Amino acid sequence: MENLPEHWTIRPVTLADAAAVTKLIQRSELARLGETDTIQDEIEAWWRRHEASLEQNSWLVKTENDTLAGVALLYDRKYGVLEFEVFVAPELVETGLETYLLHLCEKRAGELVPLAPEGAKVALQTWFDREDSARWELLEHHGYAPGRYFWQMGIQLKEQPSAPQWADGITVQTLTPGMERAIFEAKEEAFKDHWGHTPTTFEEWAQHTFQRKNMDPSLWFLAMDGDEIAGLALCSDETPYDQGGWVNVLGVRRPWRRKSIGLALLHQAFGEFYRRGISDVYLNVDARSLTGATRLYERAGMRKVKEYVMMEMLLRDGIDLTVQRLEDEN
Incomplete structure (x- = not known):
């Protein structure tokens, strides 16, 4: 045509x-x-x-x-x-x-x-x-x-997931007002090691993130080392769209890696989804992740359910x- x-x-x-x-x-x-x-x-x-x-x-x-x-x-x-x-x-x-x-x-x-x-x-x-x-x-x-x-990876939670095991000095909390910019900066820092990442601004990110109808701060899990965000799992409940639960962002900042914080954040998210009666949980990941994220997700029990290609x-x-x-x- x-x-x-x-x-x-x-x-x-x-x-x-x-x-x-x-x-x-x-x-x-x-x-x-x-x-x-x-x-x-x-x-x-x-x-x-x-x-x-x-x-x-x-x-x-x-x-x-x-x-x-x-x-x-x-x-x-x-x-x-x-x-x-x-x-x-x-x-x-x-x-x-x-x-x-x-x-x-x-x-x-x-x-x-x-x-x-x-x-x-x-x-x-x-x-x-x-x-x-x-x-x-x-x-x-x-x-x-x-x-x-x-890859889109997923897990079906048929029983109570393992409780998160936090490294010494690490606590977990959810989003509270005033933490938005710190969360953005922690996410950007963690994703500097993500293939294809391009920086964005806080304003662009906030507009895309906080205007979503199903944005739920109680599903944003922050691994804290004192006042510092060591890692984060930003999740959402997509069951109104028949999509299950989603871990949209999972990242750990470099100084806190190799302490199983990513795995603990996954278990924290799985536990909350299970408590809410959400059995199917998904995330997307680079199939050749620079940080070996696919291996972490497999350790957590997740498996590839779909593959996307960039041409x-x-x-x-x-x-x-x-x-x-x-x-x-x-």
Whole structure:
């Protein structure tokens, strides 16, 4: 498809489109994969974080009957990383609309390349379920190559989980007002050793995090060494969306590693989910985690349940500004 059919329309997305776009993505995932894990709350939170750029970096297509046909969004994560998403109504997959929207993302990404830091590598990336063979084939045909894999890992809590065993001097508490910035700084420090990490600001993080409808401070567990946050597990109850419990962020700052704090935080989270009657708990992790996180999760009883792939196209060669290895590696 080089041009849209006559009387079809295209415009940027707005926050008011979130419900309709969520339904479109869910229909697409059900048709491609037989299941969906898309949540409107998460889409709204992500769009609010990027609201200033939606006017130029998003496209929503409707048919002559005002039916939503497809959507594409491009996110500039800075540091030379551009990410996109493209979804098309299942009944329109064979029309070429997906390729049309892909090309819009690529064209806009090309315009953003000069804005990246001088000398930096710039790549256009997208993430999707590894089982989506049709998407893989489409992207490969257009010059994309797999770059990284992530796992969704899960555990079914059939009995009371093991009680957390805390290292000497470590206590646990939940979020209290006034700790938000300290939590953000601890998370950023811990994730400096996470592949592909790009720094963000407190304001961006807070907007994305605290405006979620199911944000529950009683599920944010902080491992404390005195007044210092040694590690953290930021969790959420996604059972209203049939998604179980989630450990969204798990990190331990470098000075407190190798003290089993990560495992203790997992057990703390498992215990609270079990107490609430939530038996299925999940998290996402880099399949080749620089810190060996997959081994920790396996020790805790978690197993891989799904795999995601990142495919990318190099737009400009240069120095990779995202985290690629541990800082102390030679």
